[in-house]
Amino acid sequence: MPTFVYMTRCDGCGQCVDICPSDIMHMDSVVRRAYNIEPNMCWECYSCVKACPHNAIDVRGYADFAPLGHSVRVQRDEEKGVIAWRIIFRNGEKDMTLLAPITTKPWGKYIPKLADETEPSQEMRDSQHLFNEPKYIRLDDGGLHTLESNGLKLKAGVYY
Amino acid sequence: MAYKTIIEDGIDILVAGAGLGGTGAAFESRYWGKDKKIVVAEKANIDRSGAVAQGLYAINCYMGTRFGENNPEDHVRYARIDLMGMVREDLLFDMARHVDSTVHQFEEWGLPLMRNPKTGAYQREGRWQIMIHGESYKPIVAEAAKKSADKVFNRVCLTHLLMDESKPNRVAGAVGFNVRTGNYHVFKSKAVIVAAGGASNIYKPRSVGEGAGRVWYAPWSSGSAYGLLIGAGAKMTQMENRIVLARFKDGYGPVGAYFLHLKTYTQNCNGEEYESNWWPQLQEMVGKEYLDPEASSLTHRPIPTCLRNHALINEVNAGRGPIHMITMEAFQDPHLEEIGWHNFLGMTVGQAVLWAATDVDPKNENPELTTSEPYVMGSHATGCGAWCSGPEDISPPEYFWGYNRMTTVEGLFGAGDAAGGTPHAFSSGSFTEGRLAAKAACKYIDDGKAEGIRISDEQIEQRRAEIYKPMEHYRVYRNEITAGSVNPNYINPRQGLDRLQKLMDEYCGGVTVSYMTNDKLLHIGLKKMKVLEEDLEKIAAENIHELLRAWELKHRHLTSEAVMQHTLFRKETRWPGYYYRGDAMKVDDQNWHVLTVSRRDPETGEYTMEKAPCYHLVEA
Numbered sequence: 117m118p119t120f121v122y123m124t125r126c127d128g129c130g131q132c133v134d135i136c137p138s139d140i141m142h143m144d145s146v147v148r149r150a151y152n153i154e155p156n157m158c159w160e161c162y163s164c165v166k167a168c169p170h171n172a173i174d175v176r177g178y179a180d181f182a183p184l185g186h187s188v189r190v191q192r193d194e195e196k197g198v199i200a201w202r203i204i205f206r207n208g209e210k211d212m213t214l215l216a217p218i219t220t221k222p223w224g225k226y227i228p229k230l231a232d233e234t235e236p237s238q239e240m241r242d243s244q245h246l247f248n249e250p251k252y253i254r255l256d257d258g259g260l261h262t263l264e265s266n267g268l269k270l271k272a273g274v275y276y
Numbered sequence: 277m278a279y280k281t282i283i284e285d286g287i288d289i290l291v292a293g294a295g296l297g298g299t300g301a302a303f304e305s306r307y308w309g310k311d312k313k314i315v316v317a318e319k320a321n322i323d324r325s326g327a328v329a330q331g332l333y334a335i336n337c338y339m340g341t342r343f344g345e346n347n348p349e350d351h352v353r354y355a356r357i358d359l360m361g362m363v364r365e366d367l368l369f370d371m372a373r374h375v376d377s378t379v380h381q382f383e384e385w386g387l388p389l390m391r392n393p394k395t396g397a398y399q400r401e402g403r404w405q406i407m408i409h410g411e412s413y414k415p416i417v418a419e420a421a422k423k424s425a426d427k428v429f430n431r432v433c434l435t436h437l438l439m440d441e442s443k444p445n446r447v448a449g450a451v452g453f454n455v456r457t458g459n460y461h462v463f464k465s466k467a468v469i470v471a472a473g474g475a476s477n478i479y480k481p482r483s484v485g486e487g488a489g490r491v492w493y494a495p496w497s498s499g500s501a502y503g504l505l506i507g508a509g510a511k512m513t514q515m516e517n518r519i520v521l522a523r524f525k526d527g528y529g530p531v532g533a534y535f536l537h538l539k540t541y542t543q544n545c546n547g548e549e550y551e552s553n554w555w556p557q558l559q560e561m562v563g564k565e566y567l568d569p570e571a572s573s574l575t576h577r578p579i580p581t582c583l584r585n586h587a588l589i590n591e592v593n594a595g596r597g598p599i600h601m602i603t604m605e606a607f608q609d610p611h612l613e614e615i616g617w618h619n620f621l622g623m624t625v626g627q628a629v630l631w632a633a634t635d636v637d638p639k640n641e642n643p644e645l646t647t648s649e650p651y652v653m654g655s656h657a658t659g660c661g662a663w664c665s666g667p668e669d670i671s672p673p674e675y676f677w678g679y680n681r682m683t684t685v686e687g688l689f690g691a692g693d694a695a696g697g698t699p700h701a702f703s704s705g706s707f708t709e710g711r712l713a714a715k716a717a718c719k720y721i722d723d724g725k726a727e728g729i730r731i732s733d734e735q736i737e738q739r740r741a742e743i744y745k746p747m748e749h750y751r752v753y754r755n756e757i758t759a760g761s762v763n764p765n766y767i768n769p770r771q772g773l774d775r776l777q778k779l780m781d782e783y784c785g786g787v788t789v790s791y792m793t794n795d796k797l798l799h800i801g802l803k804k805m806k807v808l809e810e811d812l813e814k815i816a817a818e819n820i821h822e823l824l825r826a827w828e829l830k831h832r833h834l835t836s837e838a839v840m841q842h843t844l845f846r847k848e849t850r851w852p853g854y855y856y857r858g859d860a861m862k863v864d865d866q867n868w869h870v871l872t873v874s875r876r877d878p879e880t881g882e883y884t885m886e887k888a889p890c891y892h893l894v895e896a
Contacts, residue, residue, distance in 0.1 A: 118486070118629075137320040137329040138489070138496045139431075139455055139824060153821065156488040157495050160626040161330035175629060178487030181526045182633035188625060192411070199411050201621050203628055207635045214617055218412040221386030224419045230306035231424075241719070244370075244669055246711050247307040252377035254342045261341075261348050261373040262669055263893060268349060270672050271892045 118158045118175050119165065121150050125172030132164035132173055166192040166199075192218065279453070281740070283462045284427070288312035289717050290465035291425070291710075292434050292450055292504060293319075295326020296414075296703045297471030297655070297692025299421035300378070300710025301717075305469075306424035308718035315463060316425045319433035319455060319824070320496065322418045326473060327494050327655075328703050332410040333622035334401060334533060335389075336702035338379050339372055343397040346404075348372035349894040354404065355700040356892075358580050360566050360850055361869060362514065363659055364697030365893045366666035366675050370712065371698060371705050378708045379406075387416050401537035403576075404700070411622050417707065431455050434500070435827045436739050437468060437508040437688065442730040446686040447508065449731065451739045458820045460740050466726035467687045467717040471710055474653025474660065474693035475499030475835045477773065480781035480788065481649050483526070490626055492521050492528040492648045496828075499652065501661065501694040503831025506838055509878040510683040511663035513696035513871050513888070515835075516842035518650040519658035520585055520791060520854050524601065525644040529627025531601065533619045538606040542588075542645060544596040554587040561852060562863045581657055585647055585853030589790060592646075599645045603638035613639060649787045650855065652835055654693040655706045658854075660839075661696030663873050663888070664689075667712075672891050679720050681713040684875075687726055689713040697871060746826040750816035766816035769825035772808070776833060779804050784840050785855040794859040798844040805837050809881070834876075837883075842872050845885040 119141070121132075126149040132141040133150055140154040141164050150173075152158060165173045177186060185206040192199045201214045230247065243260075250260050263269065289305045291298045294316050305314045318325050339346045351372040352365050383389050388409040390399035398406040422428055434452035441448075449465040476493035483490040506512060523531060534540045544550040552569065559567045562583065572579055588599055607613045616638060620627040630636075636643055654661035662683040666675040681689045690696070691713045692706035701709060720726065746769075753765040761768055767775075780786055783801030785793040793801075812830055817823040848864040849857045870887040877884070 118489075118626075135321050135324050137325050137494070139320065139821060142821070155486050157825075158489045159330065159495050160490065160629060161324075161494075162625045163324040163329060175625075177629045177633040178483065178490050178626075180484050180487035182487075182630055184633075186629065186632035188629045188632055190621075190625075201628075203617070203632050205632050205635050205637070209635070210632075210637055212617065214614065214621060216409045216411060216618055216622065217388045218409065219386040219416060220388050223386075223415075224423070227385045227416075227420045227423055229423055230303065231310055233307060235310065236308065241308070244373075244667060246374055246377060246708075246715060247304060248381065249374065249377050252380045253374070254376075255380060256342070261369075263369075266347060266349050268893045268895075 118155055118160050118178055119152045119173055120176060122172050122174065123147070123149060125170045126150055127170060129169065131167045131169060135163050135167045137161060137163060162190060165190055194223065279458045279460055281460045281462065283464065284315060285464045286313055287315045287449065287463055287465035288467065288721055289314045289714065290450060290463045290468045291316045292468060292470045293472035293500065294322040294418070294421060294428070295471060295473060295692060295706070296328055296417065297694070297706040297710040299417045300707035301469045301471055301691055301714045302421035302425045304711035304714035305718060308715045309721070312718065312721070314425045315465070316421060316428045317432045317434050317450065317452065317461070317463060318428065318430055321430045322421060322428055323415050326414065327497060328414045329494065330625065331622045332408070332413050332703055333619045334405045334407055335379055335704045336405045337375055337700060337705040338398065338404065338406045339376050340397060341376055345397070351404065351700070352894045353896070354578070357566070357577055358657060359517070359659060359699055360562070360580055360582065360863065362517070362850065362871065362890060363699060364666065364675065364871070365891060366671040367664065367695065367698040369670060369893055370667045370680070371701055371708050374712065375704050375708045378704050378711065382416070385416055385420065387413060401533050405532060405536065407537070409622065413703070429461065432461050433824050433827060434504065435743050437504055438464070438731050438735060439508065440729045441732055441735065442728050445509070446729070447688040448729045451736065451743070453743055453823065455820055455824045460743065462736055464731055466721050466729060467689065469689040469691060469710065469713045469717055470501060470504050470694045471691045472500035472504060472694060473497030474501055474651065474655065475832055476651055478652060478776060478780050478832045478836045479649040479786040480777040482787060490526070490528065492523060493651050493653065498828035499832045499835035501654070501692070502652070502835040502838060505662050505683060505690065505694060506834045506876050507878060508685055508688065509875060510685045510688060511873050511875045512838055513661065513663045513873050514659045515652065515838040515874065516846050516872060517658050517660055517851065518652050518839060518854055519656060520650050521648040522585055522588055522645055523648055524627055525646040527624065527627030527630035528648065529620050529624045531645070534601060534603070534616065538612050538616055540601050540603050540606050543600050543602055544591050545598060546596065550591045550596065551584060551587040554590055558583060558586055558852065561861060563865065566863065582851040582853035588645070589647055589853065593790060600642040601645050602642050604640065604642055607639040650785065650791070652839055654696055654698065655701045657699050659697045659699040661694050661698070662690040664695050670893070674889055675891065680716040681709060682716060682720065687720060689717050746815045746817035746823055749814060750818055753816065763816070766814050767811055768816055769822055769829050772812060772815055772829050775808060776829065776836060779808065780836050784843060791854065792856045792858050793843065794857055795844065798840055802840050802844070805840060809833060838874060838876065841874055841883045841885065846872050
């Protein structure tokens, strides 16, 4: 482990293989189902668990310190923009459900396409400004901070 | 070999690595270079890659100038004292004056930022941190990068930078391989922005066996930010500034929100406050300038993180462990309890798994804290990385060679973990550094500095042979033995990693020696590091996945050697609590209030070390 795949739920779609940041979710060539090829490089990041459309991937805590019998399950719903967790303790005394928003806006729609923005002026290029600045720093008036504007001077050596 | 060679030519800006730094670089490049060809190479999938892959529950660097909270110089003061006086203040100030615009954009893109219902400002958990629901932080910023880049190559692990053959010390692109198809990828580019990751797993972790991947920083952060740059002969700085984290034991769950927002605190096994007992002795070691508890409580100037580690480490060594986080009080409030759990689920699920598995309910039981193994990185609260040029309106001559965030190799830029001396950038700061590097890289190209780049087929072929050598080696020697992984002619990547971790742990101040080292140990360590380098020439990869691990290990090895060289050079204990030089325990401002800079000759592997002045912009 730590992630593992239930044989009866996995249909070999490969979404976990596509997303795993550690390159450890692979397809078994015989049964054509996904599995974790290198548990000791798994971070329990849950990227594959969240990506699996069949809830076929689960996590069992690391064997070097986590006893068996617990459960931390997750459902990530992009359309509704929410993520739901359910945590069940080993002794069954705690069973928690927690909900959180994952985005406040539809995917991608509000991210500007910078190729469509007006070409930056030479003045802008020569300045220290980045895209949308200085407006986006203070979201009102006022320029960018400089040493002079903030009354600072360079000084070398020991200084606390 | 049957792998295809795929050449991407005519690139203007190649972004190496697409975590928060790389996504920032790709995004901003498009604004300043509308007609430029921008290409991203990422060894995982850009949607979930880098240290923020699993999410983040806080943005740890936000000034809040708009709400009248902080100015950039306040952040410089804070980072400087936290790093015991040693930061690149020009780069820090520059990042800090831009970081708010990055965060305001994130909110506009849909990242849920929490707000304080009374003030209307973003909900603070500390002076620099704001709280977010950041499970989808990475996918959101990945959208921005994908919209800006011409092409994103997922699953391409870059191993080397290409160098220009018409002009010495100028970059010309990069090469690597696809970790799924095995194909060889060549990127010919006028400028390269390295935004790859810092180094986890160079020290033996506390976790063992199946759990070895349960480390604080992502196990896929393989030191490529340093391996790529050192391999190309770029100057590096502050590589001795490794970081040790105080975290919840075994799960490595973050403590920031617990301390700052939930107002939890620590006690030793006897239920006593212990930190302040260590201050008098420690003050003698570091001087009143860095540790003045009275002044700290008056001015709210925090006690440096490493010194608080020192107290924890020494208390445990004195036999008064474990150290407990007192959560039982805060967790009686259902709202705070929920935040405590969300904090893990949004960024370190493993901690929630651990508590569920061990029946530790922080409402009824105070969990244990411990210190982690060391990490080498440049974006969290530590400043390893390349020696970069600063911005023209701020930097003194020694810090300025024309283009913001350009390394000492022409056309090669650094952001995030790759830019040195700029700690406390975290996620938003890394994205901002990527943006700054992107603007400078566009200017570098527009100024005609990248004209006439030449890359011979010979260079490309040479790198190709080098990259696949571990697979070739495996093929040649595999059948000399019956079965299994013990072979007299090679080691596999896991065996090599185990050796590297043991070596770093024992000789360069890891966990098992209580972070202690000295001149003699470092010399032995460096000797063993050279021998390991010889064995890495004989590393064997059974398949493409192992080839990925082999190259990650080589980058980790280059990083580790730099850490040892720097630790040997700086003959003082600048950051007690992160590491100790047993033969030079005191902070020595007389001789060492300087930045350390190294260069590894790419041809000979020889190191040259130098000191660089530490300039201050900001009054105390």
